[in-house]
Amino acid sequence: MTSRSTPSPGSSGPSSPSGPPAPPGPLRRLTARGRDERHRASTPLELFFDLCFVVAVAQAGVQLVGALAEGHVGEGILNYAMVFFAIWWAWMNFTWFASAYDNDDVLYRVVTLVQIAGVLVLAAGVSRAFDQHEFLLVWLGYAIMRVAMASQWLRVAKDARGQERACALRYAIGILVCQVGWLGLVLLPQSARSWVFLVMVLAELCVPLLSERGFATSWHPRHIAERYGLFTIIVLGESVAAATVAVKSGVDQNEAVGDLLPLAAGGLLIVFAAWWIYFAVPIHGHLRSNRESFLWGYGHYLIFASAAAIGGGLEVAVEQAVHEAPISKLAASAAVTLPTALYLLAVWALHARHFKAGITQQLVLPTAALLMICCTFLGHWAVLAAGCVAALTVAAGETLTARRAGRGRAAKATAPAI
Known part of the structure; x- marks a missing residue:
């Protein structure tokens, strides 16, 4: 495979051997980059891409809040899962x-901007x-993104030539079909439509698996780890923004500041701990092979x-606290604790467990997820209690890691010289 020079974080194109970064050319061969490139970082175009995609994530979150606040839990979660899959998969x-x-040539940039336009079309159709239950705009936005990808x-x-060319053709044909x-x-x-969604999700997931055979x-x-991490940060940031707007709205419309302070404090602790x-x-x-990376990459749908x-759950909890959502305190608390528990389990299953030694370290996150679910039944203090559980989870994890590192250093210091 051909290896090319890597853009620096602030550059807009591949680095020139001498002098400032070269501007994007009108058309270059689209050949593979090397896995051994050093200092590989996300480009400004990729960061802009993420930012625009979070617009669609925010729209899906707003609609989920509305559905949960009105008591349409099953329907709201299903629609959210369908819309979020389209955003995440693209x-x-x-x-x-x-x-x-x-x-990073001009054509590559233009096609990427077309994909961004597609997600904005999709975002415009989320409320419908x-x-x-009208998915025309969602389908159109998704189709724009996917045809551009093809x-x-x-x-x-x-x-390309040989197996690489066959792989690329399989990708293009699979996407279009x-x-x-x-x-x-x-x-x-x-x-x-629920069955169509299930069948098509399985079909989409199979495209990379089949395309990269051989x-x-x-x-x-x-680079992949950084890209996923950056998107996680942006999504968590959107949760902070949504919760802040919800608290501000509640304070503006009511005098129930005392009811909102536990929600705000608990929500911040949850988001900080999630990061x-x-x-x-x-x-x-x-991430050493396709087998490991596919499972890790696909699993991030849950994360x-x-x-x-x-963030949507925190909004629902605020609306319930100020008596704007006709749902129970239990349902409002569950809107926060259940996605938090799912997040903890997903992060543990996908990568935290690979770096934990011993049963005690392995059980920290699953135990925290169980305690998070138990917090659902604490009424007015549910979200604050969930935040405290999240904070204690971080503290426990850091303490156990430090003790393990200390034992390792002590063992090395007392080891006999050879």
């Missing part, structure tokens, strides 16, 4: 493709999908979706 496909093939793979196939299948969400009756694209482990727990381990060393849902 983001994930671009991220792995860019890690392997980003050449939730309120009227065109990138066709560019790779044009410049799936877009036809997704038309079922628009054309079939509402009763059949050939593995040259994604960069550190800390995710970045406690250097996951790039675990991203639950992280975004935490």
Whole structure:
């Protein structure tokens, strides 16, 4: 595979051997980057891509809040899962493709901007999908993103040979065929759409698995880990923003500041702990093969979706506290504690457990998830208690890690010289 120079974090294109970074060329061959590139970092285009995608995440969160606050729990969660899958899958496909093939020429940039336009179209259709079960705009936005992605793979196939070319063609064909299948969400009756969604999710998940049989694209482990981490930060930031707006709105409309302070404090502790727990381990060393990376990459659907849902749950809890949501305190508390518990379990299953030694360290996050669920039944103090559990989880994890490191240093110091 061909290795190219890597853009620095502030540059807009591949580095020139001497002098300032070269501007993007009009058209370059779309060839594979090397996995051994040093100092690989996310580009400004990738960061802009993430920022625009979070607009759609925010819209899905707003609609989820509305559905939960009105008591439409099952319907709201199903619609949220469907919309969030479209956002996440398009983001994930671009991220792995860019890690392997980003050449930053003008055509690559234009096609990426088309994908951004697609997610904005999808975001514009989220409210119709939730309120009227009309998925035309969601399908159209998703189709724009995916057809643009297929065109990138066709560019790779044009410049590649042998197994790499076959892999790129399989990707392009699989993506385009799936877009036809997704038309079922628009054309079939509402009763059949859940089955269409399930079948098409399985089909989409199979495209990378089948495409990379016999050939593995040259994604960069550190770059992938950084990209996922950055998106996690952005999603958690959206949760902070949503919760802040909800608390401000509650204070403006009511005098129930005393009821909102425990929610605000607990929510902040949860989000801070979610950040800390995710970045406690250097996951790039675990991404050594397609088998490991596929499971890790796919599993982040649960991490991203639950992280975004935490902010929505905090909004629901605030609305219930100021008597604007006709739901019970138990339901409002569950809107926060359940996605938080799912987040903890998902982070543990995907990468934290690979860096834990001994049963005590392994049980920290699963135990915290169980305690988080128990907090649901604490009434007015449920969210604050959940925040305290999250903070204690961080403290316990750091303490156990420090003790393990201390024992390791002590053992090394007392080891006999050879």
